Amino acid sequence: MGKETYTGDVAFEVRGHLGLITLNRPNALNSLTQLMCESIRIQLEDWADDDAVAQVLIRGAGERGLCAGGDIVGVYQDMVEHQGQDGGPLLPEGTPGYRADFETEAFWAVEYAMNLLISEYPKPYIALMDGVVLGGGVGVSAHGSHRIVTERSRVGMPETTIGFSPDVGGSWLLARAPGKLGLHAGLTGAHLSAADAIYAGLADTHVPTERLEELVTELTAQPVEEVLPKFSTSPGDSALQSAQEWIDQAYAADEVSEILERLDQLGQQYPEAVAAAEELRKKSPTMLQVVFRAVGNAAELSLAGALSQEYTIAMHSLRSQDFREGIRAQVVDKDRNPQWNPPSVEQVDEELIAHYFTPVPGRVLTL
Template sequence: MEKLLMSDSVLFAELDAAGSKVGRVTLSVAATLNSLTLEMVDLLQAKLDVWANDDNIVAVFIEGAGEKAFCAGGDVQALHQSAIDKPGGPCDYAEAFFAREYRMNYTLHTYAKPIVCWGHGIVMGGGLGVMAGCSHRVVTERTRIAMPEVTIALFPDVGGSWFLNHAPGNTGEFLALTGASINAADAIYIGIADRFIASEHKDAVIAELLVQPWTDDVEKNHAQVRHVLRPFAEQSITASPAGQVEPHAATIAQLLDGEDVHDIIDRITSQDTDDPWLAKARDSLQQGSRLAALWIHRQLWETRHMGLADIFRAEVQLATNIVRHPEFAEGVRALLIDKDRNPVWQYPSSRDVPGDVLDGFFTAPWDSNPLADLG
């Protein structure tokens, strides 16, 4: 029997699993590519908290509705509206969204019970934050991942400061600065996914999860999930796409081998290349905010040795300062609201950005960090 607990934007189910239950979460706004709203974040947080303390729930399975996307990110248009409603802030909705989203991301990263994420289709921004935080992350032949925040004057948040800093070599910073699109093979290479499984096996994976000999030992239950996923991954090897990041790793290392961040930006944007993946990455940074490129670089540098809780505290500080600044509103306007793709950035060159302006984004805008209690 399947017990459905329904809401408009997220569906929750408790699936009978050999005397136990597997919690099933479906991000269920296919029309918006399952983009996260504050309501969805709060629903996820509440259910994760309940299931964490429910001995009947042995594992969780998270998916997106439809075939196009797991989750295309946060509801950026709502964040934009919050930013323009009160220029300079506080931007109540946007700031609440960031704080509660990052808290939910932290919950996923530190969840004791196994969580399987079926990362099928588009996985961007906030969707990547959900997937990256899960303990068993599955990608498919249709997985398309990107964090193109430089194009809207944001930064790879939702834990991006953690997982991009843990990517091999310079690949994390390159992806952060350029918003380059990656696939399933790339996701496994940089460490934000664990297994490639062809999408046709999804129902069979769920069916196998429901017949496992679950116990009250969390570590054994994680092993049980690996036992289920492993043969499906082995069957799917020939369907895996060719990666882009690993074959370009040497070139990426050369591009990131600059004297400073300005030199790195110059190296990437001045490439004369016929390689379509590198060219698209180059053009994305070229069209993006130079101010955003600077805070992206600095955020990764300043968090490179931080623990997870401190990283989310640093991210909520930066996100709060960004949403209060007009560069973000202009980026979203040009790309997603008016869609003229002609943003009027405040600084034509990264070298034009005054040091005190950049410093301001890394200065606490409040007396107490809203994530002070994490960890």
């Protein structure tokens, strides 16, 4: 038997030479909290210096997937405390209930530091990206050295749906996908299959779900480089790869409004382009513009630089209407009818976009 410890909603175990991390909130689809991220970071640092641990693996408890992201309801409640129940502007200083800091600010700072540690980890970091892997779930997996998807995998950064922008290093990952596929995935919030995730560079290897336990058992005693080839199978064809021609044509535009125009034109030949345009028009117009710039910038940034940029965007998002409204519509009230402000891409001015990339004094993430 291995040595097992629990810290909040994440379990750690050393089994043979394998350090095993299990996200343990199955009823919440293993969504991340600040304590979970802090615990993972501390444990990874300990294992990095432990000669008995040769490699590390992360997985999710339950049947639904690795991780659906961060605790979005908690973020919403944090914004309600600052903006009041009516969703108006931030409560002014001196108002009863006023707080200078959002609790979410500290959560993201801890989470992003953990993401960077995973990317730089000195030992093999193996991620079982089975089932749902969204947002923060991508952050704890796609920065690893060995990223395993299954026939059940649904991988994505769906933040524009809730009036937010891909974070946890997502902009950096998407910027490195072939052609314009990453921009397409980031703007639409598409859920990628195993084959799509591998082609986009978010994963490496396909293993059938039914063989994951056997894989973990072998990893307790043997190096991942020797074990993984024995379990690897074909993920099948990538729909994303097949669509690359029209995606590259559409998303090579210089601005989001032009992307929409190109998708409308390409829709005469490619039905998928019509669906993409319809999807984009459901998203926060402001965040579409922000994501377009963020992914473009991230192509020239280090991961640390991209995380810092994402943190700045996040600071402004916490103080915006669209982020709160997006969570309300999708997660809280679930009416799926967000009222974005401004309501169209054409009404989002350059000054507003630039605002999201302007560091907030006292809230700059240095990694």
